[in-house]
Amino acid sequence: MKLMQLVSLAAVMSLSLGVNAESVPEDKISTLRQAPLNVESTPPRMQKVMNTDVKQTRNYPMQPPVIPHKIDGYQIDTKVNKCMSCHARNRTKESQAPMVSVTHYMDRQNNFLANLSPRRYFCTQCHVSQLDAKPQVENEFVDIDQLINSEAKH
Template sequence: MKRLVLAVMAFGMMLAGAVHSAEELHNPGGIGGLESLRGASELEATRAADPMKRYPRDQGTIDSDYVYQPPLVPHTIRNYEVSKNANKCLACHSWKNANEMGATKISVTHYQSPREGQVLSDVSPARYFCLQCHVPQADAKPLVENDFQRVDALR
């Protein structure tokens, strides 16, 4: 009896797969009537790459838009390595190099252990990967319309 039930189930699955494959031949991939920020293009279709974003040079410090916002990076970070083995940001922004490089020093909070608040002699491992919080500000139009307003106290 078990063999008969298993055989019927296997035949049903095989039949469903054949029907599904026939549908794919008529409409491979498909978008199901949905449209994303990429438009109504098929997932398998190759389209031209978007133009590279432009990062204004030497735009100085960028004002914050909300309280506790991590400072934005006012320069390009193309080819910057930030990995467990190296951190290009620290070449300019560490307390040791900042004055000589004319860069902003990283905050003292980056030298504190997150749990105990203990002051460390080097950047805390929890704060080592700068690009988790700090991002460059590209000169690009928003992907979606918005009416965001800066916090009044920061104007």
């Protein structure tokens, strides 16, 4: 019985693998690439990092704040976290940087810790610097407040 199941599974897989990408016309493939895969194109210039130190509005609830300054050369590894030299709760008075959220000092059971939680230690997992770059895809995002206001008008 199991042998028949394996044989039928193998037959289905071979049929599904028989359809390859070459059967799809090139004009039907959606891609952001500017050149075919077999051509080595010149990469675009790196965009400048916005370095304004101005706090930016979040686009949606619970969005991690973006980093409003350059972080080139910041060491963030298991031994050192350069971000915490300004954003730790005991350093914000002299740095005038916002303190990291209290959630960064909580473990998985919501117990408060004396130090930064290991699961929140690597800042760039969630927080990113912003580039002064033209978006590759138009943003059609509509904030919930705009949706509520438009519904109220109608």
